[in-house]
């Protein structure tokens with residue numbers, strides 16, 4: 633008998649979350665003490681929690697997923713773990729997808745503990761995973777049914793070119809990373825997704841052509857300069873989450889920060905929705 637209470641596969645939940653939000657918007661939760669409004673910055677880890685909860689409250693109507701970046705919580709020390717757990721609870725209660733961005737990747741038995749922390753303890757629907765230790769380092773994140781391992785395939789930063797774009801046996805290394813993740817997921821219960829930066833839309837288009845059904849997590853719009861239009865055109869209608877962190881979180885540093893974040897999220901969501909319609913028309 634199927635368990636009717638079990639959550640649906642990640643791809644199904646992604647499709648539903650995007651339909652409910654009206655756009656494939658992922659809001660990154662990167663509470664940076666140097667950027668928080670002063671009254672939150674003074675509050676340490678508790679200030680970061682209060683700030684993130686104000687952001688999730690004000691943006692959730694148009695948001696399909698939230699992506700806490702673990703670095704911004706871990707930097708608070710032991711209190712940071714509690715802060716992260718509180719923010720994760722709030723996201724789960726909101727019904728939005730929870731993507732945990734820790735960029736993990738290690739030998740198998742260590743990887744399994746990372747996966748237990750992110751999926752079982754914190755309740756993440758997905759986690760970001762670094763693939764450069766190979767298949768056995770990605771596999772622990774694919775052993776959990778209904779979860780998605782977003783593998784760092786083609787990242788948004790300038791240094792992506794240092795290794796990921798190198799020609800390896802007639803094909804750039806990032807395409808090997810994508811195939812490795814997709815192949816590993818075939819024999820395991822979890823799903824593989826790819827992190828693909830918005831800053832290089834041609835690479836996104838190439839990956840989408842080869843992997844039409846794979847969910848993409850796309851950071852790099854807004855503060856890093858990637859274009860929403862180019863991203864959605866290159867994506868050709870595939871499953872996608874487009875992340876913005878600083879462009880939403882720090883839209884204002886004043887007392888109106890939550891309203892400013894809501895306005896920024898609404899603007900980005902509506903430009904994502906418009907671009908998706910335009911690119912569907914041009915196919």
Ligand SMILES: O=C(O)c1cc(=O)[nH]c(=O)n1[C@@H]1O[C@H](COP(=O)(O)O)[C@@H](O)[C@H]1O
Nearest residue numbers: 660701733760787788851855856876877878
């Ligand atoms: O895995 C990620 O989320 C990620 C991958 C990547 O290639 N580039 C990238 O910027 N990120 C993360 O996405 C977020 C981008 O933040 P903003 O540039 O402020 O929108 C940060 O949390 C980064 O760590």
